[in-house]
Amino acid sequence: RKxxxxxPGPFNVPEGATVAFNCTxxxxxxxxxxxxxxxxxxxxKLLMSVYSSGNEDGRFTAQLNRASQYISLLIRxxxxxxxxxxxxxPDTNAGKSTFxxxxxxxxxx
Amino acid sequence: xxxxxQSSRYLVKRTGEKVFLECVQDxxxxxxxxxxxxxxxxxRxxxxxxxxxxxxxxxxPEGYSVSRExxxxxxxxxxxxxxxxxxxxxxxxxxxxxxxxxxxxxxxGTRLTVT
Numbered sequence: 001r002k003x004x005x006x007x008p009g010p011f012n013v014p015e016g017a018t019v020a021f022n023c024t025x026x027x028x029x030x031x032x033x034x035x036x037x038x039x040x041x042x043x044x045k046l047l048m049s050v051y052s053s054g055n056e057d058g059r060f061t062a063q064l065n066r067a068s069q070y071i072s073l074l075i076r077x078x079x080x081x082x083x084x085x086x087x088x089x090p091d092t093n094a095g096k097s098t099f100x101x102x103x104x105x106x107x108x109x
Numbered sequence: 110x111x112x113x114x115q116s117s118r119y120l121v122k123r124t125g126e127k128v129f130l131e132c133v134q135d136x137x138x139x140x141x142x143x144x145x146x147x148x149x150x151x152x153r154x155x156x157x158x159x160x161x162x163x164x165x166x167x168x169x170p171e172g173y174s175v176s177r178e179x180x181x182x183x184x185x186x187x188x189x190x191x192x193x194x195x196x197x198x199x200x201x202x203x204x205x206x207x208x209x210x211x212x213x214x215x216x217x218g219t220r221l222t223v224t
Contacts, residue, residue, distance in 0.1 A: 031210070032210040032211075034210075034212065042217075043199055043215035043216060043217055043218055044152070044199075044213075044215050045215070046212045046213075049212065087151075087152070091210030096142075096154070096157055096165075096167075096210075097210060097213065098154075099144075099151055099152040100151065101149075101150070101151035102151060
């Protein structure tokens, strides 16, 4: 079983839609969780950090379920500019992290 | 603003050549990382360094070595490049405080082609 599993998608949604991605992780010792966004041919950049049960930043909400070992990312009112690959990243050991393979989102007009 | 720079955006090398990829960060971060990213395989950790002269193998260290002589610089070395090392290489850095994990800042990547 992979350490981090994400539905690769692609998710194709219209502008204004709400979309959610799930990510499951196998290391129950993970304490910190991150969602990164990666645009095509660019480097990953941090979207959101999650240290407790969840986090909200504008249209983006991350929720953590430690018992079931999954973390979700909800995007409300999708914009064209949200089109990207979203990487789920639980930390593993003192600064090291395992990146999920990513979920690709395309928002269409 | 954190800056992580990589020595080349694109590199073409021949099989058997020794290849150096350089990465420099300007935020005094303790942790530095080298990843490769391939379609369908995601980001895979090659090596990790948590301090000067300290290194740990990641998930795919075979065929690679690293050097960290100064805190701001982390080099990835391909001793004898092979075609299966054609990939996008990404360097990253992050703060280190005890066992906590922090955001990783990435460089723009080096697309290496080995012919």
